[in-house]
Amino acid sequence: MSNGVVIPAAGQGKRMNSKVNKLYIELMGRPVLAHTLSVFISNNSIDQIIVVTAADEIDYCRENIINKYFKKNVELVAGGKTRRESVFAGLQAFSPAIDYVIIHDGARPLITQSLLNRVIETLNSYNAVVVGTRLKDTVKRVDSEDFVVETPQRSTLMTVQTPQAFLYKDILEAHKKVPEDYPATDDASLLEYMGKPVKVIEGSYENIKITVPLDIITAENILKQRRKCFEDRDRL
DSSP states (O other), rough: OEEEEOOOOOOOOOOTOOSSSGGGGGEEEEEEHHHHHHHHHHHHTOOOOEEOOOOGHHHHHHIIHHHHHSSOOOOOEOOOOOOOOHHHHHHSSSSOOOEEEEOTTTTTOOOHHHHHHHHHHHHHTEEEEEEEOOOOOOOEEOOOTTTTOOOGGGOEEEEEEEEEOOOOOOEEEEEESSSSSSSSHHHHHHHHHHHOOOOEEEOOTTTOOSSSHHHHHHHHHHHHHHHHHHHHHHHH
């Protein structure tokens, strides 16, 4: 099967207190987006990679991320005003030969080859796959005045991340047909609206999304620990 990747990368730096796109902030000597891309570029099961960024950042991204760190071809597409519009722009840019599409937040640089491979392997059995983690805290549903209405069973809840992978024709159809005002917070929500089953597989608590300044510190600590593990293994 032929696999394509869409990486939405038009993130702003508002909550990062940054004047630049948060994906260009350095993380252990490389931009966040470079860390994210490296996993997909080095995976032999990926046939086409599309990065969606703001139109006025395409040249910067090509020069300072793609050309600087990678040799493999990565296509750049101008995004829209919302994440959904940006993902749709990326989906429309794929070759007709693509069978499955993996959508992954550019702001999740700690994805591993192991997690990516498990997602791809699961596509052999399901046409829609997302990764998620079990809740550690109790969740309360509250009313408009923040009084508790209900305490859902934690065992039935998961926090969902990316990557999310889909049969290409299904996710493209969903983006076209689901009403624009539908409050979808991820791409899987569009498939759910269409009545398609979505399989959840175990993700990783390390697969964080860079959103606030503390996330950069957390990501650096995780990368340092991973590097130490590799060094310790090499000494054996």
